[in-house]
Amino acid sequence: MAGYEVDALDYLLKPVRERKLQEVLDRARKLLSRKERDRFTFRNKEGIYRIPKNHILYFYSDRRKIYLVTSANVYGFYGKMEQVEEQAGEEFVRIHQRYLVRARAVLKVEKSQVFVPVSGKEGIQPEALPMSRSYQKAALLSFMKAILEGEE
Numbered sequence: 001m002a003g004y005e006v007d008a009l010d011y012l013l014k015p016v017r018e019r020k021l022q023e024v025l026d027r028a029r030k031l032l033s034r035k036e037r038d039r040f041t042f043r044n045k046e047g048i049y050r051i052p053k054n055h056i057l058y059f060y061s062d063r064r065k066i067y068l069v070t071s072a073n074v075y076g077f078y079g080k081m082e083q084v085e086e087q088a089g090e091e092f093v094r095i096h097q098r099y100l101v102r103a104r105a106v107l108k109v110e111k112s113q114v115f116v117p118v119s120g121k122e123g124i125q126p127e128a129l130p131m132s133r134s135y136q137k138a139a140l141l142s143f144m145k146a147i148l149e150g151e152e
Contacts, residue, residue: 040088042068044077051075053091057116058101058129059084071119093142095131103146114139 009031010024039050055070061081068075085092085100093103095114107115107126112133115126131139 040068042066042075042077042079044075049075053088053102054104056088056092056102057105057118058099059088059092060100060129061098069118071117071124091146093135093139095129095135095139097132099129099131101129103142106143106146109140109143112136 009027010020012021012024038053040053040056041048041050043049051068051070055072057069057071059069059081060067064078065076066079066081066084068077081098081100085094088100088102091102091104092100094100101114101116105116107117109115109131112131113128114131115128117124118127119125
């Protein structure tokens with residue numbers, strides 16, 4: 001019973017059979033790989049961070065620095081928006097040359113703006129992000145897809 005408390009994958013009995021050990025290690029690798037895909041990893045001068053993607057609201061760039069924005073914090077690191085877009089995956093949508101937003105984090109879309117919830121002094125407030133015309137069509141399609149796929 002204690003195995004459930006520690007997320008045991010399997011039990012290995014002595015003497016350990018090589019085939020059984022390989023099966024357990026393969027399952028562990030797959031599980032870790034799946035968990036890693038759900039996180040965005042970056043490095044800055046403070047250290048290495050692994051942020052769950054569903055906590056990220058958006059990314060924006062300013063010169064050579066990328067900022068990752070969650071409802072609680074803003075993290076900065078050096079990089080290129082194209083690399084961030086590739087690592088972040090399909091759930092993130094480019095809305096501007098400098099902005100990449102998580103589709104399910106969008107509260108509403110108005111003309112050339114996208115609104116996401118950001119914590120402030122008066123609680124959670126919608127923050128407006130610019131959406132350029134060149135990204136508008138693809139972004140709207142991604143937002144509609146996120147709505148159709150349902151809530152988090």
